[in-house]
Amino acid sequence: METLEQxxxxxxxxxEMYQGFLFGKPIPLREFEAQLQLQVPEAxx
Numbered sequence: 001m002e003t004l005e006q007x008x009x010x011x012x013x014x015x016e017m018y019q020g021f022l023f024g025k026p027i028p029l030r031e032f033e034a035q036l037q038l039q040v041p042e043a044x045x
Contacts, residue, residue: 001007001020010018027035 001010001018001022003022006020007018007022
């Protein structure tokens with residue numbers, strides 16, 4: 001997905017998951033995992 005028009009198209013069809021350059025540039029896996037850890041709190045045992 002590259003444009004807001006494409007995002008609107010997906011949303012009008014109830015698509016809830018998407019990816020693409022509209023949201024961010026590609027990054028190395030380790031950097032992605034580090035960012036993900038900052039955003040998702042770990043579940044308590």
